[in-house]
Amino acid sequence: MNPGLTLAQVALPQSRAAAHAVARLAAGVVTHAQWVCQVKAWCAALQQVPGQDVALYLDDPLAFAAALWGAWHAGKTPVLLSDTQPQTVAQLLPQVAACVGPWPGAIGPAQDATVVDAVALQPLDMALARLVLFTSGSTGMPERIEKCLAQLDAEVHALQSVFAADLAVDGAQVLATVSHHHIYGLLFRLLWPLSAGRLLGTSFARYPEELVQQLQAAPSSLLVSSPALLGRLPAQLDWAAATVGLRGVFSSGGPLPHEASVLAQQLLGHSPSEVFGSSETGGIAWRRRAEQGDTWQTLPGVALRVLDNGCLAVQSPHLPAATTWWETADCVEASGDGRSFVLLGRSDRIVKIAEKRVSLTAMERCLQAHDWVQQSRAVVLEQTPEGSPTPARVGMVVELTDAGWQALQQHGRRHVGQTLRCVLEGAVERVALPRSWRYVAQLPVNAQSKITQHSLQTLFNPVVPLPRWRERSATQATADLYIQPRLRVLEGHFPGATLVPGVAQLHWAVSLGLQAFGLDAYFADAQLLKFQQPILPGDTVQMQLQWQPDKGCLQFALTSARGAHASGKLLQWRA
Known part of the structure; x- marks a missing residue:
């Protein structure tokens, strides 16, 4: 069995043959020598950054991997953003010295060939090289997690020792339906393939139809997917022809339901290998339902015990301190061998009502x-x-x-x-x-x-705030509107400034006008619109409405203790 390179060696010119294929693109194969040149270009650029932390977000996995190793070899700590939503960017970018990604002023790889050639890559210190990532936010707000390269390397080699012999996939291309900006995709799409010498999959399959096309184009492949997609594979697609070269299927991010596992095995020809863990703990255990049923087997080097409250505690080289017990919120029933368990649910989903x-x-x-x-x-x-x-x-x-x-x-x-x-x-x-x-x-x-x-x-946050009516008659209505901080219309309109957009205020006037006066026709024109000052999260504003049926005109005004916010007239469509 190929044990794979350590992550400290992956980008060294002498670690693999210069012609070794790292990825296959439409334009041809990217060799190890070419990829190392990309790493050196990023290293040269990032060496000029005076600070330590560098934000990193690139959709292309090959470029992302080169920038990641380039940052490590430049002595920087890459901070992996999970997305580029305005809230994420506004929170994280002020904390870093530079950024690599789709932002104004972002750093690119060095272009001067002389400068790039002068970079001499040395083996990384796996205790000092680090990265920062964030939890997915599945149980709350995302939290910052720092990992050293030794933790990631231990997990990569644990995966290799468990799965490589059975799958015989050293030369397979990795195809994915998950992002490499999260720990699961990072490990399975980039770190593990580069260590083991597999071809990186540079395409991202968002839909089953795209996955079928990518499987058909790859003579030998591994699929890195998720319960969300594997549970919804449409049976009418030609999976039999597409999966001729498929050597194995991986799933993580949550337990795969039994029905989804059966469906995936029927259509893809493989019982998915599930890996259980978290951003904080790294990989803990694995299973294939066709072989182990509901039981999870611990990964090499992982020790477990069950606490008095029924929750799982683990000790692992994937943790910051390999000798420390990490207490999870996962309730389990452990077997007598101390190496396997069945998940029963999460203790942090007990709430008081x-x-x-x-x-x-x-x-x-x-x-x-x-x-x-x-x-x-x-x-x-x-x-x-x-x-x-x-x-x-x-x-x-x-x-x-x-x-x-x-x-x-x-x-x-x-x-x-x-x-x-x-x-x-x-x-x-x-x-x-x-x-x-x-x-x-x-x-x-x-x-x-x-x-x-x-x-x-x-899904429960309304577009229109819940009105508390003060007055309603045939032609006059007044309502108080509390602007919830999570009101849906506050999201995504003005990066760095959370406020109610004018188009939403017009929608509120229309919606509440229809509700207050029982109107059965919508509006075709807006006149005399004024937006005097922004409406902010936490405000309570008063919507004043006046209906003039003879003119088909709805007048509105939005005010608060801070004064006037908006006003105008809406005219109904008339044949």
Whole structure:
């Protein structure tokens, strides 16, 4: 078995033959010598940066890998951004000395051949070389995690020792449906292939149709995917022809449901190898459902024990201190051999609703036994729009089966919601039953195929604030609107400045006008619009509406204790 290079050696010119293929592009093969030249170009550029931390975000995995090793060889600490959303950029870029990615003033590789040739790459110190990444935010806000190269190297070689012999894939091309900006994609798409000598997959398959095309084009391949995609493979595609050269399938980011594992094996010809772990712990265990069922086997070097509260604790070379026990929030049932376990859920999904302890996981499992429910996720919703202290409440996001959608169309949302509430009544205190339901074609996932708390809560965040009506008559109406910090219209409009855009304020006037006066025709024109000062998160504004039916005119004004915010006239369309 090929043990692979250490990550400290990967970019050294002498570590592989100059003609060794690192990646295959449409234009031809990228050799090890060519890739090392790219690493040296990035190293030369980053050596000129006076600070330590360098933000890194490049969509091209090959360029990303070259910049990553270039930063390490330049003595810098790459900070891996999980996305380029305005909130992420605004929070992180001020903390770094320079950035590599799609931002104004970003650094590029050195272009002077003389400067690049003068760079002499030496083996990296795996205790000193580090990177920073962030959790996916699946259970809350993303948190900063720092890892040294020795931790990453230990995990790469653990994966190689477990899987390389069975898969016989040293020369295979790695295809992926997950991003390399997260720890799972980083390890499986870049670090492990470069260590083991496999071809990097430079394409990203967002849809099954794209995956079929990429599989057909690769004579020998490994697939790095996620439960989100593997559970939704359409059977009508020509998988039999596409998977002739497929040597194995990996899945991580969450346990793969039994049905999804069976489907993947039927269509792809392989039982997916699942790897369980987290950004903080690194890889902990693995399984193939066709062989191990629900049981997870620990990776080499990982020790486990079960704490008094039933949670898993691990000791591992993938952790910052290999001799320290890391306590997780994963509840497990361990086997007698001390090397395997079954996952039972997470302890951090126990919440208090009106002083009652409630397991969100138990609620989800209960619902998922119903014929109408494919998957479900419970989320604790925030305060009421007025900001008054009220008990927490549970919202439920349900991915419906075909039978569920049929029931929704035939009987309506109210009937489906009441039916599913009845399913939960025997499993949870009545006060904790979900009050809000959202039905989706598929659960929302981020670029790492993770279901995050933010993406779930966004489904419950209204576009129009909940009005508290002070006055309503045939021609006059006044309502107070509390601007929730997570109101959906606050996102993505003005980078670095969270405020309500003018188009949203117009939408509020239209929506509340229709609601207040029972109008049955929409508006075709806006006149005398004024936007005097911004509306900010946490504001309570007053919407004043005046309806002139003879003119088909709705006048509106938005004010607060700070003064006037907006005003104007909306004219109805008339034939």
